[in-house]
Amino acid sequence: MKELVEILAKALVDRPEAVEVSQVEGEKSVILELKVAPEDMGKVIGKQGRIAKAIRTVVKAAAARDGKRVVVEILQ
Amino acid sequence: MRTVEAVGKTVEEAIAAGLRELGAPREEVEVEVVDAGTKGFLGLGARLARVRLKWEQDVGRLAVEFLQEVCRALGVQVRTEVSERDGYLYLGCRGRGLGVLIGRRGETLDALQYLVNLAVRRRVGKQVRIVLDVEGYRQRREDTLVRLARRLSEKVKRTGGRVVLEPMSPHERRIIHTALEGDTQVCTFSEGEEPYRKVVIALRR
Numbered sequence A: 001m002k003e004l005v006e007i008l009a010k011a012l013v014d015r016p017e018a019v020e021v022s023q024v025e026g027e028k029s030v031i032l033e034l035k036v037a038p039e040d041m042g043k044v045i046g047k048q049g050r051i052a053k054a055i056r057t058v059v060k061a062a063a064a065r066d067g068k069r070v071v072v073e074i075l076q
Numbered sequence B: 001m002r003t004v005e006a007v008g009k010t011v012e013e014a015i016a017a018g019l020r021e022l023g024a025p026r027e028e029v030e031v032e033v034v035d036a037g038t039k040g041f042l043g044l045g046a047r048l049a050r051v052r053l054k055w056e057q058d059v060g061r062l063a064v065e066f067l068q069e070v071c072r073a074l075g076v077q078v079r080t081e082v083s084e085r086d087g088y089l090y091l092g093c094r095g096r097g098l099g100v101l102i103g104r105r106g107e108t109l110d111a112l113q114y115l116v117n118l119a120v121r122r123r124v125g126k127q128v129r130i131v132l133d134v135e136g137y138r139q140r141r142e143d144t145l146v147r148l149a150r151r152l153s154e155k156v157k158r159t160g161g162r163v164v165l166e167p168m169s170p171h172e173r174r175i176i177h178t179a180l181e182g183d184t185q186v187c188t189f190s191e192g193e194e195p196y197r198k199v200v201i202a203l204r205r
Helices: A002-012 A038-047 A046-068 B012-021 B059-075 B106-124 B137-158 B168-179
Strands: A020-025 A029-035 A069-075 B002-010 B028-034 B049-055 B079-085 B088-094 B130-134 B186-191 B198-203
Touching: A002 A020, A002 A029, A002 A038, A002 A046, A002 B059, A002 B106, A002 B168, A029 B002, A029 B079, A038 A046, A038 A069, A046 B059, A046 B106, B002 B012, B012 B028, B059 B079, B059 B088, B059 B106, B059 B130, B106 B130, B106 B137, B130 B137, B137 B168, B137 B186, B137 B198, B168 B186
Parallel strands: A029 A069, B088 B130
Antiparallel strands: A020 A029, B002 B049, B028 B049, B079 B088, B186 B198
């Protein structure tokens, strides 16, 4: 799951080397914290959060199979 | 297409430097020698070689690479085929257990398609139009929508009322509009705000 967020984010930003994803495991849910270079924030969020929503949709699909709830958070 | 200029002691070195900068394979770039350079004599009058490289990237290959990487992370294996249709690049996937790529009402498929377009556009530096399909889902869904549109238009003609369809994506709404475009008795229009915009079929006056 963490790898998936990394792949998606790295493909979208101008500075892939600055992409960091950390995984925080909860009992029933997993939180994936995504960090990108400040100038790349728009590239992973998009107008009205459209890109962030697409990332979450794809990650959710992967998570549904594992029976876990996944939250993707984009950190400032 | 991306273009870079690079310099080196020789033309070959300049080309190598340009390829490194682009991250491109040699066989995909077009080389223009701007200045062949000269070694000079005993270090006097030496000039560096200068080349311009043009790289026309293969959109289909980039799309497939990205998609394969995503599928690997999702733990599914896909076979892909790329074809061109009226200005669109059509990327079809086949394999086992690909429902995960489609999602409810094609939700995941639409999200993936959007991300593939963004990722490839970033790499080639220009707008691309890629349609992603899994196991012929889009074609099947289109057939279903066209049948639905025809059935509901008959109902409207019979009852004289109007029918409001469920919320659909812009692409799916267009399929409904197009299906009933030539019908002289009914008209179609959309109402509501995204993502809950719906098509309405009503009698033409």
